[in-house]
Amino acid sequence: MRPSILNPLFASAASLPGVGPKTGKLLDRLFGVGEARVLDLLFHLPAGVVDRRTRAKIAEAPLDAIVVIEVMVVEHRPARGKGPTRVLVEDETGDILLVFFLTNHNWIERSLPVGAKRWVSGKLEIWDGHRQMVHPDRVLDAEGLAKMAPVEPVYPLTDGLSQRLLAKAVDGALARLPALPDWGGMPAQLNFVQALAAAHRPQTPEDILPEAAARKKLASDEMLAGQLALGLMRARERRMPGRASAGDGRIAQKIRAALPFSLTRGQEQALAEIRADLSSESRMLRLLQGDVGSGKTLVALLAMASCVEAGRQAALMAPTEILARQHFASLQRFAEPGGLRLALLTGRDKGVSRDKTLRALASGEIDILIGTHALFQQGVDFRDLALAVVDEQHRFGVRQRLALGDKGERTDILAMTATPIPRSLVLTYFGDMEISTIREKPVGRQPIETRALPTERLGELIERLSAALAAGAQAYWVCPLVEESEALDVAAAQERFEDLQKFFGPAVGLIHGKMKGKDKDAAMEAFLAGTTKILVATTVIEVGVDAPQASIIVIEHAERFGLAQLHQLRGRVGRGSAKSACILLYKGPLGETAKARIEILRESEDGFRIAEEDLRLRGEGEVLGQKQSGLPGFRLADPAAHADLLVEARREAQRIVAENPKLEGEKGEALRLLLNIFERAEAIRLLGAG
Ligand code: ADP
Ligand code: MG
Numbered sequence: 001m002r003p004s005i006l007n008p009l010f011a012s013a014a015s016l017p018g019v020g021p022k023t024g025k026l027l028d029r030l031f032g033v034g035e036a037r038v039l040d041l042l043f044h045l046p047a048g049v050v051d052r053r054t055r056a057k058i059a060e061a062p063l064d065a066i067v068v069i070e071v072m073v074v075e076h077r078p079a080r081g082k083g084p085t086r087v088l089v090e091d092e093t094g095d096i097l098l099v100f101f102l103t104n105h106n107w108i109e110r111s112l113p114v115g116a117k118r119w120v121s122g123k124l125e126i127w128d129g130h131r132q133m134v135h136p137d138r139v140l141d142a143e144g145l146a147k148m149a150p151v152e153p154v155y156p157l158t159d160g161l162s163q164r165l166l167a168k169a170v171d172g173a174l175a176r177l178p179a180l181p182d183w184g185g186m187p188a189q190l191n192f193v194q195a196l197a198a199a200h201r202p203q204t205p206e207d208i209l210p211e212a213a214a215r216k217k218l219a220s221d222e223m224l225a226g227q228l229a230l231g232l233m234r235a236r237e238r239r240m241p242g243r244a245s246a247g248d249g250r251i252a253q254k255i256r257a258a259l260p261f262s263l264t265r266g267q268e269q270a271l272a273e274i275r276a277d278l279s280s281e282s283r284m285l286r287l288l289q290g291d292v293g294s295g296k297t298l299v300a301l302l303a304m305a306s307c308v309e310a311g312r313q314a315a316l317m318a319p320t321e322i323l324a325r326q327h328f329a330s331l332q333r334f335a336e337p338g339g340l341r342l343a344l345l346t347g348r349d350k351g352v353s354r355d356k357t358l359r360a361l362a363s364g365e366i367d368i369l370i371g372t373h374a375l376f377q378q379g380v381d382f383r384d385l386a387l388a389v390v391d392e393q394h395r396f397g398v399r400q401r402l403a404l405g406d407k408g409e410r411t412d413i414l415a416m417t418a419t420p421i422p423r424s425l426v427l428t429y430f431g432d433m434e435i436s437t438i439r440e441k442p443v444g445r446q447p448i449e450t451r452a453l454p455t456e457r458l459g460e461l462i463e464r465l466s467a468a469l470a471a472g473a474q475a476y477w478v479c480p481l482v483e484e485s486e487a488l489d490v491a492a493a494q495e496r497f498e499d500l501q502k503f504f505g506p507a508v509g510l511i512h513g514k515m516k517g518k519d520k521d522a523a524m525e526a527f528l529a530g531t532t533k534i535l536v537a538t539t540v541i542e543v544g545v546d547a548p549q550a551s552i553i554v555i556e557h558a559e560r561f562g563l564a565q566l567h568q569l570r571g572r573v574g575r576g577s578a579k580s581a582c583i584l585l586y587k588g589p590l591g592e593t594a595k596a597r598i599e600i601l602r603e604s605e606d607g608f609r610i611a612e613e614d615l616r617l618r619g620e621g622e623v624l625g626q627k628q629s630g631l632p633g634f635r636l637a638d639p640a641a642h643a644d645l646l647v648e649a650r651r652e653a654q655r656i657v658a659e660n661p662k663l664e665g666e667k668g669e670a671l672r673l674l675l676n677i678f679e680r681a682e683a684i685r686l687l688g689a690g
Helices: 004-010 021-031 038-042 105-111 142-147 163-175 192-200 213-239 250-258 265-279 296-309 321-338 351-363 398-405 423-430 455-470 493-507 517-529 563-570 592-603 607-618 643-659 665-677 682-688
Strands: 048-051 066-077 085-091 094-100 117-123 125-127 130-134 138-140 151-154 285-290 313-317 342-345 368-371 385-390 412-417 434-438 448-454 474-478 508-511 534-537 550-555 580-586
Touching: 004 038, 004 665, 021 038, 021 163, 038 163, 066 094, 085 105, 117 130, 117 142, 138 142, 151 163, 163 192, 192 213, 213 643, 213 665, 213 682, 250 296, 250 321, 265 285, 265 296, 265 412, 265 434, 285 296, 296 313, 296 321, 296 385, 296 412, 313 321, 321 342, 321 368, 321 517, 342 351, 448 455, 448 592, 455 474, 455 493, 455 550, 455 580, 493 508, 493 534, 508 517, 517 534, 550 563, 563 580, 563 592, 563 607, 580 592, 592 607, 665 682
Parallel strands: 094 130, 285 412, 285 434, 313 368, 313 385, 342 368, 385 412, 448 580, 474 534, 474 550, 508 534, 550 580
Antiparallel strands: 048 151, 066 085, 066 117, 085 094, 117 138, 125 130
């Protein structure tokens, strides 16, 4: 339950004075989180300022910078034809023409009556040898001047929303801020409430920089909330001791002996780290990060085999049905020589077959269960689950991860991700986990030739593709998601599929997220079997799909994908021994960032380097933003600029977890408010449990 003192912050933004249903809708769109709340407005910080601090006499006023000038209105020169209305104003040093295009004449009469003293704000320019100011951004009398903020915040907007409307909404939101107790955190001159107000009311342009006191306080509180939540969850997991469950290696040995290759050094190292955790008495919570194609799944299998040797069970959870099926098929092949008993359980299993699987699971006739979210549903009971592996873990929430762990007695958890996390972010998101990293790829992989091609050259591409297919190649053809971009002109997968069919006939398959499960399987199987040579796909193939014989990937509208995503997609090829190619089709002209992205991809196949570059190009919010990864991104902090604060926040969180693990007393209450404000209350719910 959220403390009621915070209710005003979680109220709908549309309830604020001056925010009607129309503005409310715009705010919903701006924040993209469903119904916009007061809190969203408060966390929407200015991205720039208009600096109106420069005052000058006309003769000394600088050109091309905003200046406020005190003037007398001399005369109106009404518009002729389509020309502008001009108003001559002066001070003792000179005069200016104020120029208004298509402006309501009554407004000019009212705002600039002849003979009156006014203050105008805007940029001066010289036109035809005379000083003029086109559309002053402020025309004020003495009273208006007194109210004008010398430094005015500028907010990121969305179509149809104006600075004025947004600023008004923010004012309303600030007025709703309750007085909050001090939860500590970074020693600061400001408390959280003061810092929010100050962040929205910059006094100087420097006040919106990450180093500004208010920004630092907000960042540090946000980071403290995040680190505290992680720390509390971690502590909960620690409170439940693990069980040693590493076996003697007899099954793993057989599996390894039958492999047509040997493990890479990185795989060996990761496996050794995992086995060490498994054989210790404390509970494992480890993240295995490795670039696409680095062979994480096999490491997971050998780890699971180790648990089976110890007489226990393991589970592997994948984010999609396709991936679960594929893991099942490929692991079954590897596991066979070890005599492991694998089973598959997904949302599609119903009735008798599901019951049968569940019974076998409960009686221990299944060693390793592979599946989707269905794994942690009610009724799925293991005889003795030792290890839960979560593949592509960023697709799952912490709660789901915990739910799977709760299926066993002191279950160890291994999470895997193919999205390399830039070093600066690891602590933020995975501060609660140990980390193993596989950097290298299996030997014998050929470099992928990456090329960018404008859409206009599609015809050429199709010709070359048909030559490659004739020579036995197979290709993915990726189109951006349809539902994410209704308004944009997207070459929908369906349309492209039909186009390509005209050239390639039945050799073209289609797979997308809206298809029924069975149809997806069929499309995937046809491609794996080589019945179809081109698989037109939305990004459903992004995660983990493994078809080693595919050697070409065409990515349409490459400019719409992020760098990390492009890298992931490209990782679908280059898995066999054939030379592979990745063609980035783009619709020009490309912006600077898009160009830089494509250049980096052409230069590098190192996911870690690409992730760092991605961070640099897009900022943290996007790299690991909610959109891509489902992880809660920062809203107030800038992890690159506030890296020191993160280290401090982590230390502070550890101190709190050690001294006051149940968040009791006055300070504890305050910290609970902090967690609620940053929507980390999940951690509070776990305080009592376990
Ligand atoms: P990811 O880390 O992206 O999940 P996978 O586990 O899907 O990678 O492995 C990619 C491919 O590489 C699979 O076909 C797998 O069988 C193969 N593979 C795994 N380890 C090795 C290795 N040491 N040498 C050669 N191929 C390997
Ligand atoms: Mg994988």
